[in-house]
Amino acid sequence: MSWNRIIGQERVLRLLRSTFEHDRLPHAFLFHGPPGTGKDAVAIELARTLNCLAGTWEACGACPSCRQMDTLQHPNLDLVFPLPPGKNEEKQHDPYEKLTEAVIREIRDEIAAKGKDPYHPIEIRRASVIKINSIRNIKRKAAMRVGQHQRHVVIICGAEKMKADAANSLLKTLEEPNAGQLIILTTPAPDALLPTIISRCQVVRFDPIPEPEIARALVERELCDEDTAGALARLAEGSFRKALEYTDPEVRSRRSLVVEFMRAVYAGNSTGIMKELDPIVSSRDRQEAIRFLQALEDWFHDVIAIREGREDRIRHFDNREAVTKFAQLFASIPCEDALQEIEKTIEYVTGNVHLTLALVNLAHKLHRRLQPPP
Ligand SMILES: [Zn+2]
Known part of the structure; x- marks a missing residue:
């Protein structure tokens, strides 16, 4: 397991390989490009190569260092990503120190998932900002590096999520680089970074x-x-x-839920509608409700795609038959209006409107749209 885990990006890999083989690694890289193009994944593989005891571009995959990299539990690897604020947390605290057991468990699960698949995005609930504590920690970690020839690699995933305090702290670190440490910033939005930060990094572009x-x-x-x-x-x-x-099985089951929901809407059966909505309503998870509504939007986008003869754009690809049948049955319903209703419901759900009320209301509105004109 090594560079063959990376999908595409030959140009990037050639460049990094040449930098590695000529011993010209900078103190900091900035990897930028659209989400899901492998910026974190390449950063992780680079950390593996820089720490493998074989010392070659292709990591051996078998040495103790490589095995620790498999689970991302290597002392020379530090992943930085948004974390929720801890209770009574202050700047000097370790970023994990004040977090609850449950949050720590969530973080551990997310890191394990990224170890298995470096394309997995680490997302922790209630976390949207890279804390200054995480950035201040970087210097301390450099001193804890193991192995004289190895590098301590810090990957700042989603570097655009640093606020001013964290960004300024990072700038200081970049101005006085730590020996034996490589910092890799990954971001889809380099414009959101301080120009002074960018100028201290070797910039590498990732294409779709x-x-x-x-x-x-x-x-x-x-x-x-x-x-x-x-x-x-x-x-x-x-x-x-x-x-x-x-x-993703979760996303698949959300799509199936959309099919069942649309059946209940068509039948105009309130009990049926409530039954289908139950998993969302009883979880009271507004984010999940929004994801469901987005899958519902996909449904209507699919109907439009079918009408325009662009079947290859169907997003409910596993419900192709159901959505095609629907498109034939309701050849004239105005999908744009339905999409507007859903969009409005997403706004309500994002706000503080009663979740069940918003969803049931939408179901009734959609039901009326499916009725033939009088
Ligand atoms: Zn190795």
Whole structure:
């Protein structure tokens, strides 16, 4: 397991390899490009190479260092990402010190998931900002580096999520680089970074991944068959993460829920509608409600795609039959109006409107739209 885990990005890998083989690694890299193109994944593989005891570009995959990298539990690797604020936390605290057991467990699970698949985005609930504590920690970690020839690698995932205090602290670190440490910033939005930070990094651009490479990776990982892989690669628009999301069992079951929901809406059966909405309503998870509503939007986008003869754009690819039948049955319903209703409901749910009320209200409005004109 090494560079072959990376999908596409040959140009980037050639550049990094040459930098490595000529011993010209900078103190800091900035990897930028659209989400899901492998910025974090490449950063992780680079950390593996720089710490493998074989000392070659292709990490051996078997030495103790490589094995620690597999789980991202290597003392020379530090992943920085948004964390929720801890109770009574102050700047000098370790970023994890004041977090609850439950949050620590969530973080551990997320890191394990990223270890298994470096394209997995680390997302911790109630976390949107990279804390200054995490940045201040970088210097201390440099001193804890193990192995004289190895490098301590810090990957700042989503560097645009640093606020001014964290960014200024990072700038200081970049101005006085720590020996034996490599900092890699990854971001889809380099414009959100301080120009002074960018100027101290070697900048590497990641391009969208070509469709055939995404399709091949999906098949190789046995995530779907070849036909589906082709369809997903088109929908993914250069992002392997997006392709993965389509194959995620949770996302699949959300799409099935949309089908059942639309059946209940069509029947105008309140009990049926409530039954389908129950998993969302009883979890009281507004984020989940929004994801459901987005999948519902996809449904109507699919109907539009079918009407325009662009079947290859169907996002409910696993419910192709159901959505096609729906499009035929309701050849004249105005999808744009339905999409507007859903969009409004997303706004309500994002605000503080009663969740059940907002969703049931939407169901009734959609039901009326499905009725033939009098
Ligand atoms: Zn190794």
